Amino acid sequence: MNKLISLSLFLLFCCISVDLNAGQIRVKAGQSIQRGVDRALPGDTVILESGHYPESGIVIRKSISLIGENYPVLDGQGKGNVILVAGKDILIEGLKIINTGKSNMEDSAGIKFFDSQDCIIRNNILEETFFGLHFSNSKRLTILGNTINATSEREFEVGNGIHLWKCSYSVIANNQVSGHRDGIYLEFVTDSQAKENRIERNMRYGLHFMFAHDNSYIRNTFRQNGAGVAVMYTKNVLMQENRFEENWGASSYGILLKDIADSKVIGNIFLKNTIGIYMEGSSRIDFEENTFQENGWALKLMASCDQNLFQANNFTNNTFDISTNGSVVLNTLTENYWDKYEGYDLDRDSLGDVPFRPINLYSVIVEKIPASVILWRSFMVNLLDKMEKILPTLTPEDMMDESPKMKPYDFS
Amino acid sequence: MFKLLKYALYDMVKSRFALIYTLFMVLVAISIYQVSDDLGKVSLSLMNIMIMIVPLISAVFATTHFFNNLEFIELMLAQPVKRIHVFLSQLLAVILMLSLALIVGFGLPMFVWGADSSLLTLLLVGVVLSAVFAGFAFLASVYTRDKAKAIGISLSLWIYFSLVYDGLVLYLIYSFADYPLEKTTLVLMMLNPVDLGRVLMLMQLDISALMGYTGAFFQQFFSEIFGVALAGGTLMLWVLLPSMLALLKFKKRDF
Numbered sequence: 001m002n003k004l005i006s007l008s009l010f011l012l013f014c015c016i017s018v019d020l021n022a023g024q025i026r027v028k029a030g031q032s033i034q035r036g037v038d039r040a041l042p043g044d045t046v047i048l049e050s051g052h053y054p055e056s057g058i059v060i061r062k063s064i065s066l067i068g069e070n071y072p073v074l075d076g077q078g079k080g081n082v083i084l085v086a087g088k089d090i091l092i093e094g095l096k097i098i099n100t101g102k103s104n105m106e107d108s109a110g111i112k113f114f115d116s117q118d119c120i121i122r123n124n125i126l127e128e129t130f131f132g133l134h135f136s137n138s139k140r141l142t143i144l145g146n147t148i149n150a151t152s153e154r155e156f157e158v159g160n161g162i163h164l165w166k167c168s169y170s171v172i173a174n175n176q177v178s179g180h181r182d183g184i185y186l187e188f189v190t191d192s193q194a195k196e197n198r199i200e201r202n203m204r205y206g207l208h209f210m211f212a213h214d215n216s217y218i219r220n221t222f223r224q225n226g227a228g229v230a231v232m233y234t235k236n237v238l239m240q241e242n243r244f245e246e247n248w249g250a251s252s253y254g255i256l257l258k259d260i261a262d263s264k265v266i267g268n269i270f271l272k273n274t275i276g277i278y279m280e281g282s283s284r285i286d287f288e289e290n291t292f293q294e295n296g297w298a299l300k301l302m303a304s305c306d307q308n309l310f311q312a313n314n315f316t317n318n319t320f321d322i323s324t325n326g327s328v329v330l331n332t333l334t335e336n337y338w339d340k341y342e343g344y345d346l347d348r349d350s351l352g353d354v355p356f357r358p359i360n361l362y363s364v365i366v367e368k369i370p371a372s373v374i375l376w377r378s379f380m381v382n383l384l385d386k387m388e389k390i391l392p393t394l395t396p397e398d399m400m401d402e403s404p405k406m407k408p409y410d411f412s
Numbered sequence: 413m414f415k416l417l418k419y420a421l422y423d424m425v426k427s428r429f430a431l432i433y434t435l436f437m438v439l440v441a442i443s444i445y446q447v448s449d450d451l452g453k454v455s456l457s458l459m460n461i462m463i464m465i466v467p468l469i470s471a472v473f474a475t476t477h478f479f480n481n482l483e484f485i486e487l488m489l490a491q492p493v494k495r496i497h498v499f500l501s502q503l504l505a506v507i508l509m510l511s512l513a514l515i516v517g518f519g520l521p522m523f524v525w526g527a528d529s530s531l532l533t534l535l536l537v538g539v540v541l542s543a544v545f546a547g548f549a550f551l552a553s554v555y556t557r558d559k560a561k562a563i564g565i566s567l568s569l570w571i572y573f574s575l576v577y578d579g580l581v582l583y584l585i586y587s588f589a590d591y592p593l594e595k596t597t598l599v600l601m602m603l604n605p606v607d608l609g610r611v612l613m614l615m616q617l618d619i620s621a622l623m624g625y626t627g628a629f630f631q632q633f634f635s636e637i638f639g640v641a642l643a644g645g646t647l648m649l650w651v652l653l654p655s656m657l658a659l660l661k662f663k664k665r666d667f
Binding site for chain 2: 248320371372
């Protein structure tokens with residue numbers, strides 16, 4: 001019995017020591033990374049020393065860790081993908097990947113994953129990549145703290161920063177993406193989370209998802225993206241405490257919601273967007289505790305939306321609070337704070353006693369004739385608006401907040 | 413010329429109107445600052461005053477000033493001084509006083525509670541509008557011999573520029589909604605100093621909304637050096653044109 005125990009202990013030690021020895025394969029500048037990877041056994045760590053590695057199409061198919069020291073530069077020299085991954089339990093950390101090919105035919109990417117599971121991609125820097133990180137048909141990915149930048153003039157000259165297709169149970173956190181087509185692109189991605197990412201100055205959308213159910217987006221910042229954030233054909237989305245800022249342009253939105261259902265948009269900040277939220281064909285979404293500030297239009301709520309609830313939001317300093325395209329109102333607005341509200345509160349319950357109609361006449365006119373925006377804030381237009389407030393004729397009469405809040409909410 | 417200007421200014425500062433106007437402006441600014449919680453709202457509220465009240469007061473005050481000082485003007489004309497100097501001293505005195513009242517009245521609260529670029533633009537727009545409407549008032553005054561008539565004309569000009577004109581433009585925009593109207597509306601805005609001032613403010617306050625399609629066109633226009641120069645030049649023209657016309661008439665007028 002004792003023998004058995006000592007034998008098993010011995011075996012255990014062997015295992016551990018093997019595991020320890022299995023640690024490292026070092027690759028120096030000038031050597032081939034692919035050869036280093038080929039030499040490695042599952043569980044090994046391949047360490048790249050700092051330096052310049054002009055290499056592309058590196059294939060990883062086993063469970064190894066590829067770690068860079070002081071950000072070794074992997075230069076794709078404008079040819080295809082730099083790293084291709086298909087496997088389990090793979091860690092890629094601390095690399096600087098530059099100059100992938102620029103091809104829409106094969107979607108060249110900095111790191112491209114196929115059919116992978118439990119992979120971690122951490123603290124990498126990607127510059128001038130066509131697609132940054134590209135994942136398809138994978139599960140349980142952790143994409144953490146990567147910096148992905150591209151400088152390209154036009155939308156079709158660059159791919160997406162972080163691109164997931166048919167993935168699930170993944171986390172995308174603390175990344176910074178700029179200059180790509182879409183910052184984060186998710187299609188058929190479920191049960192995943194995007195957290196605390198900083199997505200700026202991308203050509204098209206900061207965040208773009210379709211058919212991506214049951215995901216949550218928390219504390220991300222989307223700034224100055226070409227057309228803001230656009231999300232479509234999805235249900236069960238949670239968007240919480242994100243910031244949508246300075247998305248300026250004729251078709252630029254804080255968020256564009258198209259056919260989204262059963263979702264929650266809570267505690268977000270919409271600041272200085274041409275359109276804060278544009279909604280079309282969306283149902284059963286709760287908007288709570290959001291701040292709409294200094295937007296051109298805080299909300300464009302199309303008549304095709306129904307059963308949405310806007311409760312306890314702050315609307316301050318927006319040029320127009322809400323505009324719509326029909327007279328049917330199937331949504332509920334209640335207990336929001338509107339800085340344009342001029343009512344009174346006799347019973348002191350901190351809710352106004354007369355309803356507030358957030359659609360003003362001129363926003364309807366501007367909707368029809370954009371050029372007329374130039375007359376906004378003129379005395380004539382103020383007069384027209386006042387008249388309309390007293391006797392609504394052009395604006396939908398039912399679009400109103402029955403109990404507007406007298407003082408702004410403090411969400412901080 | 414400077415002596416004349418000095419006396420005209422001295423005279424005006426002594427009158428109670430300057431003081432009351434300044435106090436009124438200070439009170440308005442203070443109350444707005446107290447009520448509104450952020451600078452954006454302050455400039456919004458002040459803008460309505462600037463666009464409506466300032467031209468009105470400027471027009472009425474300049475007209476009454478001209479007629480109240482008619483005897484002094486006639487006396488001066490009997491002296492060996494140039495007519496142009498007499499005229500300019502009166503006009504400049506009015507403009508200086510109105511601007512000073514504005515700058516002190518709005519500037520003091522701004523100095524105390526802070527200001528941003530939109531408030532400074534607003535101040536500038538206010539000064540220019542005061543000058544424009546003082547010019548209009550003098551024009552109305554030199555063409556008539558009756559004080560009431562002159563005030564009537566100044567007031568009609570004020571109503572036209574701040575109310576009727578926008579109505580006409582809106583009607584025009586509505587009627588020709590099917591055509592591209594960006595350039596047309598831009599030209600139309602140039603033809604009205606009040607609108608021009610308002611648009612300059614819009615560029616500061618409603619930048620997000622203006623970034624829509626046509627708005628982007630306006631924004632681009634006004635953010636280019638050329639656009640700003642054109643807008644500034646046109647405003648200058650609006651200051652100069654009425655006063656020049658008034659001066660021409662003043663030179664020939666038989667007092």
